[in-house]
Amino acid sequence: MFEKMLNRTYRWAQKNSLWVLPFNTGGCNGCDIEILDLLTPRYDVERMGILAEASPRHADVLLCTGPVTYQTRDAIWQIYSQMPSPKWVVAVGSCGATGGVFTGSDTVLGGVDKVLPVDLYIPGCPVRPEAIIAGLIKLQEKIVKGAENG
């Protein structure tokens, strides 16, 4: 009973305070600029408790933009393992989901899910900021329902 209440409080807090760490796994930088849009007055995601953090140890959500290349493969795994659980991974953009326009390149491994357990895909090339917000809200719903990786 007490544990249930504690869990529900934790879920509520985790839902309302998502600190994201944007990481470019090898994309064209288009999606990164759209992510920066989220912090501007027009979209202001702080009203939903979402903050951009710079240190993986403070972050809850890894926002990966772009396809995973052979060069970033180890780095992204290292960053992911530095994040304290519960943690979530969001693949932003068509590249993050499948490799997008970079598919077939001999330096590209593929989508983010080749390396990390992805919780949510947000398609688009580049993704619209509205789509990212909608995706993060979906992630919040998922957290309340209790799904977690890691």
Place this chain on the structure above:
Amino acid sequence: MFEGLFYLFVFPGLAFQVFCGLAFEWVDRKLLARFQRRVGPQWYQPLADLIKLFSKEDLLPTGASGWVATILPLISLAAVLTAGLYIPVAGFTPFSFEGDLIVIVFLMGIPTLAYYLAGMTSVGIYSILGGARSLLQYFSYEVPLLLAFSGPAILSGSWSVAEILKSQAELGPFILFQPVGFCLAIAGLIGKLKRDPLDIPKAKSEVVAGSLTEFSGGKLAFWHLTMDIQAIVGIFLLINLFFGMPLGISPWINTLIFSGEVLLVIFILSASSSIFARLRIDQLASLGWRILVPVGIIQLLFVILMGV
């Protein structure tokens, strides 16, 4: 009755100060957001952040000393809580004694030292840089801050915050006599809290998160709490030293005046963090020693010579 309520709710310390600290963080973030024409966070945001941090896994890099990293945030939290105990809230103070201003200043310095040590224990390169920067910053702002604090103390002839408050009730608020001292104190407080124009030790784009880069989970939560409570204690101290209030009328009115003054100081702090851009560490050092310290000394001479 009112005094009883105060002793019951305000002076046990922890609960009241945690509440005030979280409220401060919300007001501050909301004001900052409004200055930037954003909507800003919900009212429960600081609480949600805190609970979330407690619910997370606690990691440290290999090579970092676990118990030191655990004890540092606790020590600094204890220090600021103790400092808060001696500061009159709305004119009430149960634990005041002659010289408590010095004790408060000393206790408020402990978190900075702990912050530096936290950077050093958690082996990461950014933490070490942040820790070193926090000490450098400490040497730049602490002297002007002390000069600014000694103005009211000399003017009222006592180093006890409660006495300073009392003499302000007779003479009038000291900010009228020492506006320069007040500005110095604000600058020093911003430096102490590592807030925006002087957030050199934890500048996101330069040193990731300073000393706290490698901290996560409960330890980070305690650090955040320490910062918030340090802010609220500093603001209370500033109000008692420079604004004061007419004592002896209804305590309700005193509480009202006190809250208004707190909001005013928070407004000043948020406005300065949205107006000014971050200084470099050498700019801060030269600002501190070339401008703020001489100005502080002139203010102090003025106070001593004029006796006003």
